[in-house]
Amino acid sequence: MSDIRGAEIIVRGIVQGVGFRPFVWRLAQRLGLFGEVRNAGDAVFIHAGGTREALAGFVSALREEAPVLSRVETITAHPVAPPEGDGFRIVESGAGAVSIGIVPDIATCPACRAEIADPAARRFGYAFTNCTDCGPRFSIVRGLPYDRARTTMQDFPLCDACRAEYEDPQDRRFHAQPIACPTCGPLLRWTSLAPLPDAKRDDADALSQAVAALSAGGIIAVKGIGGFHIACDATDGTVVSELRRRKHRPSKPL
Ligand SMILES: [Zn+2]
Ligand SMILES: [Zn+2]
Incomplete structure (x- = not known):
């Protein structure tokens, strides 16, 4: 197998927390490469072995097929000895690895x-x-x-x-x-400060409780991942006035 070469490839950009290592792993399987991929700092390091054609195809695919959330800024590749062993593995982030981006x-x-x-x-x-x-x-x-x-x-x-x-x-x-x-x-949960008509404290059905509260002219706060959204029926003048009163915003758009 004298045509087997090795390459060290460094991919920089937003490449962590975006499925980049599994993407590299799948690509390596497809192209019959062996070696490993690891996170390091703001980069992903790949040590790969395979034919010259496979390695070249690998480097272009790293850019062209990168995961949707990633942003590849630079790819550098230089020849090194082929990795030991066969198969391709994902190496866990070592202690001290810094993940940014x-x-x-x-x-x-x-x-x-x-x-x-x-x-x-x-x-x-x-x-x-x-x-x-x-x-x-x-x-x-x-x-x-x-x-x-x-x-x-x-x-x-x-x-x-x-x-x-x-x-x-x-x-x-x-x-x-x-x-x-x-x-x-995590599961959705419904809590109510002032009981609304027919409001049951049934956490299992939080979504329909919220819909019922909105339909009954209530104001609800939806706690999401990054904060709260206040919601009410925007076509109901009474509840909109009540929301304006509570928010101390008599006229500014909400
Ligand atoms: Zn998804
Ligand atoms: Zn599960």
Whole structure:
């Protein structure tokens, strides 16, 4: 196998917390490369071995097929000895690794929206569905490097099904730090200060409680990942006036 070469490739940009290492892993499988990928500082380091053609294809694909949330700024590659062994592996972030360039929270992606709408999916109707391509990032970070133990999700240990997704490089939730499901993740909860007509304190049905409150002329606060949204029926002059009174905003647009 004298035509096997080695390359050290450094990709810089927003390449952490965006599914970049699993992307590299899948690409390496496709092109028959061996070696490893690891996070380091603001970069991803790859030590890869394969034919000259495969390595060249790999470097172009790193830029052309990069995950949607990543932003590749530079790719440098230089020849080194091929890695030892065979297969391609993802190396965990070592102690002292610094992760910067955390991406903002990203709206639910089409694949996750399809799952939420699919009665057969285990995340059917689940408000906190997310994956490597979407979901919270910046607003859940408590420390660096970015991994689940340093986010507000650390209080929600993964169930077996979520852990299997988290650990499977083929899965689109591989190493997606905020992943959750109705079994292990946060749930919607309804609380009411002043009981509304027929308001039941039924946390299991928080969404319909909120809809009922809005329909009954109530004002609700929806606590999301990064803050609160105040909501009421904008076509109901009475409740809009009440909201203006409470917010001390008699005339400015809300
Ligand atoms: Zn998603
Ligand atoms: Zn779960």
